[in-house]
Amino acid sequence: MAQQQDWNALSDEEFRAIFAEWVDANCPAELRFMRKQRPLFDEVSVWYHRLAEKGWLSPVWPQEYGGMGLDAGKHIVYVEEWARLGCPRIPDHGIGLTGPLLIQYGTQAQKDFFLPKILSGEHVWCQGYSEPNAGSDLASLRTSAVADGDGFIVNGQKIWTTLAHCANWILLLVRTSNDGKKRQNGITVMLVDMTTPGVTVRPIPNLRLEADFCEVFFDNVYVPSENVVGEVDQGWALAKAVLGHERIFLGAPSRPAYALRRLERLARDRGAFSDAGFVSRYARLRLDLFDLGSAFERFARVLRAGGTLGPDVSVLKIFSSELYQRITEETLSVAGEEARYWDDLPTGEGDVDAMNLYLDSRAPAIFGGSNEIQREVLAKGVLGLPR
Amino acid sequence: MNGLILDDPDGTLEMLRDSVVGFSARHAGPDVFRARRDNGGDLDREVWSAMAEAGWLGLLLPEDKGGAGLGIAEQAVLSEALGRALLTEPLAQLSIFSSVLLSHCSGGECARLAEGLIAGTALVSPAWQGRDGAAAPVSARKVGEEFSLSGEMRHVSAPTSATDFIVLAEADGKQMLVSLPVSAEGLRIETAPTLDGTRLGRLSLADVKVKEDALLAIGSEVDVAMDAAVTTTRLALAAEMAGIATAAIERTVAYAKERVQFGKAIGSFQVVQHRLVDMWGEAEFASAAVVNAVETLSEGQNNASRLAILAAKARAGEAAVNITRRAIHLHGAMGFTDACDIGLFMKRAVALNATLGQPEELRLQFVALEGVAA
């Protein structure tokens, strides 16, 4: 494993240059700007392992656990360069979710066992929170874990579990008690080996006819007690706390930025820039993206100064996901009579995945807390409106 | 949700609606859609034959061509009902567009095509567009007793299932419509999948020979035929999209009543209610625009009917696309799956909206025709 250094001592520019140079030289060309938003582990494992060898797989984990130990400001640079260079998304629930959770709340034994296996790619994680009847209202989840000897027996169903079909471990929210006054009490976080008997995974084809997410069934699945994270019945707070500064990335400009590049490509090829009506609409989208950058920076600055994000950061996620939709909708207008085809549209500068983006852009307004839920957060948490 | 409200003194329209409901109980639109898509098909033969049997093909062909001689109101009601039931066979192109063209043609070949079209034995697909959707006739050359055709056509419906194409061609500045059998030598067909689970073709004609008697129409008659075909098909598409819009709002209201989060139906949240009301309003406006266009066209094809049809297709297209994409959102992650029918409605709406002119293009044509903005 490569020698780490104190990255946070560098200026953002210095770090950006070092990071970008290596990424550009090492991220395989055929994986750049992938059409697929959510490649499977095997499709991107080369890149995963290269990052792991370099010691750059896990930007935020402290260096003692094999991470780069980046502060939020440097993490933003990392994510920005990643997007700018078109690196593919890797199955990152272990890096972004399980790892930080264990570093903060795990036992020494859990850290020693799990963290290295995330870095090596031996364990690929997925996030088992949502259930058929617990989506926006996650606290109503019902998958149950009942104490049994030195462990628990889990029964129930998770759904919309992204990449569960290429994961071998799942971070599970389960109900261990119904006694609490608030429904949030009685929820426990568990680390579950998906190869345990009784776990069944069924992929669900999405609008793009890709199986990015799955149903996961638990039929009398035994989970040892040492795989509980934190206290039994006290998991809700942990699950919420782990999404600290990372919430800023839900509103990152990268998806709309990618979509705008594709709109520009199609518009140039189809002559749309000579249409004043289009230029006017394009200009609005362009400046919306530009201003999203400014708004993102407003929150990034808080993080760089060592601050923490408030509920107001939700405004980025709403704006970014809706801008992404507006851009893909405009792209279909430019496609004109061709906005009926499933396949990418050819142009002189390469293909434009107009339909792929249009369909994909339906999702970010739904996941990670739907935009209605985000607006609720803003209304109550920022404007202090009455319940 | 009323959909199209049209005068129906003898109950013909109601019977048509009922017959589509009965039909879709035997051929469920969403199932046929998925099966056809998954098989890489461009048309479901069994459904098509059943449609012929139901008397839905060539509805607009005049009686002297063997047709039912029914009017645009009947066609609009049928198209609306197909939209509601998500029956997605390429009726707009293979029945409506081709019928209107054939109504303006004469001769033995025209009669053969019309007869086959009605019976469902001939699948007659119009081939006339370039990539941008505008008319792009192939070039024709008279060689002895034959024509030689060369060029390329895009966006051709049912390219694999078609038995015959009606090709728009041009010779010495004169447009013509030519009947071209799928087996013609020198005809190459490439196909590509569409969003709505069918396929469109790209026809390449390299010195394709057709006999003189394949000529269906020539000269100014072609302009009239093409204009009528585009206009009528646009209206039928508008009706179909109004049907999709109505079905999508109905389903989403039903889902919002049923889906419980935070201990309540999501339809009890004011934000969701207001959004549903806006969607409903858009669907009502779409239906109103289509009815207006039907009634205006029933009085004759003129400037007023042109305006009304442009408005109807723009309004219904935008409504269908807007309503279905918001419907997906209100279905949450479920709406993002292929298993949920609401996504198929969205895909069909987007595809029909892109057919024969998107809303902005139609609105620009409207104001140009009115002349005020000129």
Ligand SMILES: Cc1cc2nc3c(=O)[nH]c(=O)nc-3n(C[C@H](O)[C@H](O)[C@H](O)COP(=O)(O)OP(=O)(O)OC[C@H]3O[C@@H](n4cnc5c(N)ncnc54)[C@H](O)[C@@H]3O)c2cc1C
């Ligand atoms: C692509 C994708 C990937 C996902 N990956 C994962 C994953 O890896 N792991 C995981 O656990 N989950 C995952 N999810 C699930 C995601 O977290 C849920 O979809 C989300 O929480 C919404 O829940 P729901 O789909 O059940 O919609 P519902 O909660 O049923 O919402 C339906 C509609 O009602 C609206 N609504 C709900 N409550 C209110 C309210 N109070 N006020 C106003 N409107 C309201 C919503 O905004 C939405 O439009 C994923 C989802 C998607 C689409």
